[in-house]
Amino acid sequence: MSASLALPAPPSRRARLWRRYGLAAVGAAIVLAWVLVAILAPWLAPYPPDFVDVTNRLRPPSALHWLGTDALGRDCFSRLLFGARISLLAGISVVALGAAFGTLVGMVAAYARGLADAALMRLTDLVLCFPPIILALAIAAALGIGTTNTIIAMLVVWWPKFARLARALALVQRSQEYVEAAVVLGLKPARILGRHILPNAVGPLVVLVTLDLGNAIITFAGLSFLGLGVVPPTAEWGAMVAEGRELVEQWWVATFPGLAILTIVLGFNFLGDGVRDWLDPKARSR
């Protein structure tokens, strides 16, 4: 027994930091790298993304064309770099606008209670009773092809989950004693919502936003893959996979844009998972 009574050495500081923040750091690095690529695409890309060279079509990866060329002889690598712009832009705008609108709806519903709450939440339920992809597809189809239209279609189905979460979080905070204290101190509702409730409810919202960015990027790429996202010559990853999906022999055309989506979404998911662990001490200690 006495041997096992000795104090075991605690894990080193680096090991602990890695275990706690490692995955999130990897995620952040991936995301940051893609953001840089999106910004610097015009300088990084060896060819213009829409430069057609039919004599040079479907070439495998080589020193000249790192990721080969597609059916129109366009340089896949250049198109891949430019594709990051649209994916990030679409993902961020859908999630940012959806989260902002949804949070506003949810917070107001929770604070107002009564009829306004009931009406807003029934509206939310109504949107949530549609399968999101089908509804987005229907709306995108109705609005017509185009990046903006697809983003609008996604927004319609995107905000309700934020409204639900924000309302639930605000309701929890509302009954906390420090919010009651703010009421007793005679603070105005806007200040109570903005200074007391929102900052304390924001954690899970941030987690959802981070995890959801990946989700939005995948959905947008999916709609593009189905031909609804971007107008054809534009370089977009989903559309690029669609262009290459019949080309099993010329695997590079579809493989690399897909890998690009996978890595950026993984990056956001790693980051979101890390942020969740970080914000939830209970999950962290486990």
Place this chain on the structure above:
Amino acid sequence: MKPPTLEVEGLRTVFLTDAGPVRAVDGVSFTVDAGETLGIVGESGSGKSVTALSLMRLLEEPARIVGGSMRFQGRDLLAMRPDELRALRGDRMAMVFQDPMTGLNPVIRILRQLTEPMVGHGRFAPSEARRRAIGLLGRMGIASPERNVSRFPHEFSGGMRQRVMLAMGFANDPALLIADEPTTALDVTIQAQILDLLRQLNAEFGTAILLISHDLGVIGSVCRRVAVMYAGEVVEEAPTAAVLEDPRHPYAWALVNAVPRIDQPLGEDRRLVSIEGAPPDALALPPGCRFAPRCPFKVERCEREHPPLAEVAPGRLARCWVTQAGQLLPRTGGAGLGGARAVPSAGAPLLTVRGLVKHFPLPRESLFAPRRVVHAVNGIDLDLARGETLGIVGESGCGKSTLARLVTRIHAPTAGSIVFDGQEIATASAAAIRPLRRRMQMVFQDPYASLNPRMTIGETLAEPLVAHGLAQRGAEVRDRVSGLLATVGLNPAWVSRFPHEFSGGQRQRISIARALALEPELVVADEPISALDVNIQAQILNLMLDLQQRLGLTYLFIAHDLAVVRHLCDRVAVLYLGQVMESAPAEALFARPLHPYTGVLISAVPVPGRARVVLEGEPPSTLIRPTGCPFRGRCPIARPLCETPPPLAEHAPGRWAACHFPGEFAHAGLGA
């Protein structure tokens, strides 16, 4: 000779944290003989619960036993294999935990949770186990056990669940039962029932009991001996009565004297003994006596040398150089506050409440179900004079917290009137009340929830000043905030710290400072000390007394601890099911209660060596309004007349009671 049931020698348990090993239990020794009752008392963090978990070998990472020995009936617990330990747990050695609401599995019927250990340890066949489970439930005082045994835990109240937990503990007739704060989550009347049961079970089955509690009164009513723990060590071990009477360790002395006693006369000086400071950081324990930094009796040797646990009197051990040298500790201590208490002024009351009602409708369970309503407050009348302290007591669910939130208009009342200094506020709009908020503030129960975790202390205290235009941003606000912190005994340099950097007691001081920021006349305090350790309780009570005298405050003080209310308040109102049962000057009410409910409530307070009347049953549901006297279902003297509701009537000057037979129920003597 048979070996003792439990023999612990030099037990050491540490938590392996990032900052280093935290010595939670540091050389604890004690012995429990067969059929004996031993209590372990200490504040949170003293290592008492970790000791219990160490005994059961139920510690989870990162806790680890690193030294000492534990023998159960002569067998070395530390040398046992996991399967041997498992065979012991729930069989010879059982444990009951603090929170009965979470200790039962919500999706499994009571029966299976009870028979599991009986069948699992191979002591009973399933059919026998079922019979035994029903028998045990009945023995634990659960009505119609045959029917109740097949229910789910959520259908049981907290008190009933703790009875189930006890039945589970006794499933295989253990030699030792470890009970970790088994009554802390329960109301005082239910606590009295459970403690009674524990005592009977010890006598009837000869089961040794190790009872862990923060409350010496609880331990005193069950255990013959007690071990007092401080900073991971046993600092005193002696017969319980002796410790209560004449503690021999300064920490035990502080524990005994920090708590107002319901069975002792009230003095002019209401200040309680409180020791300054906090327990030492378990990562950096002082080299000498661990209590020395806070000890009012320390001598030079205390800070140098760590004292051993040694005999100070026959059968009494203490870890103190001072008492080992033969010195006795004073009977009561603390410097007097000086001067008499502020006399409540006559004249118009500051707050008048008439016919106050609050019903909370529950969400409909289905479209066609009738809407159910929680009847939280059902017609309360109160008057509160300037400078007075009115105590509100009652069991959980009696509506006392709702009352606090109605008076401060966090909730809007369903009916009735609230007049604050001549102004009707029951029906006023939120905007109309806002200017009045300055004069009426609130202190909350949970120091961990009542401060916004994302605001610094400075921001928290400045916010009301700025919102009401009481101070200009900048230097003026800074000065006022520093002044507030100094008023409540905190360092003004701490303004830029966040709440999580403070202890519970410090947070409660901040919460009080925030309430004082607007210089209110009335402070509503909703259980302001019930989440705190007894020593901190004493500090906060002293602070509240102090502030009242200096600032002429009026208090509406909500509490469930009767001794504290008796100690602090001028007048007391007793609530039951949202109605006032009795209201009277504090001393008179406790000396000679008129209402039988008041009587049993006082009697339920654990005071060692006092006979008591144990109130059967539990408060009925607040979903259904009772007819007649609300208390008649549990009243020991109920008669047919009680089917008509008794009015709250004045039976002697200032003494109101809602009972047809006031003063008839003579409870086991207090005032005599």
Place this chain on the structure above:
Amino acid sequence: MLRTVVTRLAGAAIMAVLATLVVFLIANTVPGDPVLAQLGDIAASNPATVAEWRAKWGLDLPLWERYLLFLRGLLQGDLGISIASQRPVLDDIAQYAPATVELATIAFLLALGTGIPLGIAAAVWHDSWVDAAARVISLIGVSSPTFWLAFVMLAIFYGGLQIAPGPGRLDPIAFPPDEVTGLFLIDSLLAGDREAFHDAAAHLVLPSIVLAAATIGLITRTTRAAMLEAMGQDYVRVSRAKGMRESYTILRHVLPNALIPVVTLGGLAYANLLAGAVMTETVFSWPGLGRYTFRSAAALDFPAIMGITLVVSITYLLVNLLVDLSYAMLDPRVGR
């Protein structure tokens, strides 16, 4: 219990009616013009043709009248005529639905069968390599774009290794079994046609893995989180203090509590698999609802789009209803 069912059914019915309104409004008030999509540029430039076409499809009536017509049709089981296929939408849906149901069900069983054990293992041995592996698997699962995963799987196992059959439900030269349920696995068994059964099963392998990938990730994560939550509860410590075996504690005390949130997610996941087969079906040329949806959307075939959205959202509502009811069975605190 019965009252709960009736209440929930009534709620679902109200939501379904509101859903028809939403669908109708989307289809009729947004700028996309079906005339262009259907008639082509030349015909659309002839006003007479356009007017005739509009009158034929009722597009010249006021909005509310069209909605009432739509609702009346709905009550008679008439979802309208698909502009593209010229057949009743309901017939189209009936034809394509079995393929999707078969695929989604297999994918769902696969997701449950993989995700739940993986989640349990990750929780029981949390912070070990098992946990780390489960985390990476589930994160990759939820991060892979379905349409791309489908392509990669086809390219590797069909194009490259040639160990999996190609797209479609059966070999191009094989005949489908006699139709009873429309589910080839069941129909082939009913017909006693082992060859067709093997063929259908083999064709299901890749698409169901692809379709299940994201759901496996979700179920693993939810199961793990729910298990950890339940393992931290007091009743688990009580069970250990009672001297119960660790395996017993996990299986009898932790798991029943942990499964409650998994059921909610599972129901939602199944509904999403039914709706989310669009990408998988497109790549695998799977003749199901997903592909039908896609084709209808691309052609702006609004009767078809409305019909599908309605049918799928009602399925959604029904699945949610079932989840609520199973909740009441799993958790004694709910609905008694």
